[in-house]
Amino acid sequence: MANPLSAVVQDYPDTTFVAIDVTWLEAPNIRQIGFAEHEGSYLVGILAAMASQSGTVGFVGGMDVPLIRHFACGYAQGVKAVNPAATVIANMTGTTAAAWNDPVKGSELTKAQISRGVDVVYAAAGGTGVGVLQTASDEGILSIGVDSNQNYVHPGSVLTSMLKRVDIAVYDALKAGDDIETGVFMFGLSEEGVGYALDEHNAALITDEMKQAADAAREQIINGEIKVVSYYDNDSCPVLNF
Numbered sequence: 001m002a003n004p005l006s007a008v009v010q011d012y013p014d015t016t017f018v019a020i021d022v023t024w025l026e027a028p029n030i031r032q033i034g035f036a037e038h039e040g041s042y043l044v045g046i047l048a049a050m051a052s053q054s055g056t057v058g059f060v061g062g063m064d065v066p067l068i069r070h071f072a073c074g075y076a077q078g079v080k081a082v083n084p085a086a087t088v089i090a091n092m093t094g095t096t097a098a099a100w101n102d103p104v105k106g107s108e109l110t111k112a113q114i115s116r117g118v119d120v121v122y123a124a125a126g127g128t129g130v131g132v133l134q135t136a137s138d139e140g141i142l143s144i145g146v147d148s149n150q151n152y153v154h155p156g157s158v159l160t161s162m163l164k165r166v167d168i169a170v171y172d173a174l175k176a177g178d179d180i181e182t183g184v185f186m187f188g189l190s191e192e193g194v195g196y197a198l199d200e201h202n203a204a205l206i207t208d209e210m211k212q213a214a215d216a217a218r219e220q221i222i223n224g225e226i227k228v229v230s231y232y233d234n235d236s237c238p239v240l241n242f
Contacts (some may be wrong), residue, residue, distance in 0.1 A: 013041070016180055020166055023184050032184045033169045037067070038074030039221055040162045040194030042228045043214045045078020046146050047196065048120040049086055051142055051159055052208045056087040058118035060109050060132045062125035062242075063099040065091035066231060071124040071162075073148070074228050075238035075240045080239045081226075082213070088240055089113050093128050103131030109133040120144065120159060132157060142205065151201035151208050161197040168192055190222045 007211075009017050009027045013214055016029050023034040038217055048057045048127050056080055061068035076088045093099035093111045106128035115218075121136055122144040123129035129146060131155075136143035137157040145151065145161030171185050173180055188194020194212060220226040 003106055015126040015238040016182060019035060029182060031173055031180060034186050035164050035193050036186060036188030037194060038228050038230050039189045041071045041074030042078035043162055043196045043217060044122060044162045045075040046082050046214050046217055047160055047210050048144060049079040049082035049183045052120045054115035054117045054119045055083060058113035058121035059090040060106055060121060060123045060125055061092040062128050063097060064095050068124055069242055073240055075122050076139055076240040089116055089118055089241060093125055098208050100126035100128060102128045106131030107135040109175040114141060117181050150195050151199055155201040158202060160202055163197055165193050189218050
């Protein structure tokens with residue numbers, strides 16, 4: 001079956017399209033925007049490792065696809081940069097689209113990770129993540145949200161959220177107007193396309209030392225001193241087995 005977006009783009013060759021989280025279409029009239037999720041995940045991995053008392057942190061993904069492994073791999077690298085001896089426990093919710101909307105399973109996976117010593121858990125699981133964040137709050141451990149700022153969901157329990165700045169990507173495209181460039185564009189830390197959330201809901205959880213470490217790593221990634229390995233490079237992660 002042909003990709004519906006590809007068909008629409010081809011049917012209207014004189015119209016310029018903007019697609020978010022799409023980087024694989026071959027057409028001259030579309031601006032495709034992807035995000036360096038592994039870079040943002042590296043930063044929240046640093047914060048998770050510094051906040052953890054047990055040295056064991058968790059990751060709960062939604063559907064087991066390369067994109068979610070991409071998140072997990074960046075996260076694990078950030079954790080290991082702070083504490084090479086840390087344990088990262090990663091679980092995926094399932095292999096079908098239902099894995100994105102199963103908060104009960106998210107809760108079960110979180111409880112299982114807590115039983116193995118996890119005291120900080122990162123959820124990159126869509127609606128399933130609601131169960132992860134809720135259970136983390138109920139069980140007295142810290143969680144990390146994803147994509148948008150989820151700190152407010154459980155104030156004082158959500159350590160931070162890994163931000164995917166769709167707003168910036170869309171604003172830049174609209175601001176360009178008729179001068180918009182087509183092609184594939186990747187938004188990472190240097191483009192302020194990813195990052196971590198700090199606000200009144202988690203300010204008490206992020207120490208000055210933690211913020212300084214994350215911000216220093218951000219600058220080192222931008223200037224090339226730190227290379228965060230992408231899962232996409234060869235479908236594997238140097239610090240995490242799936």
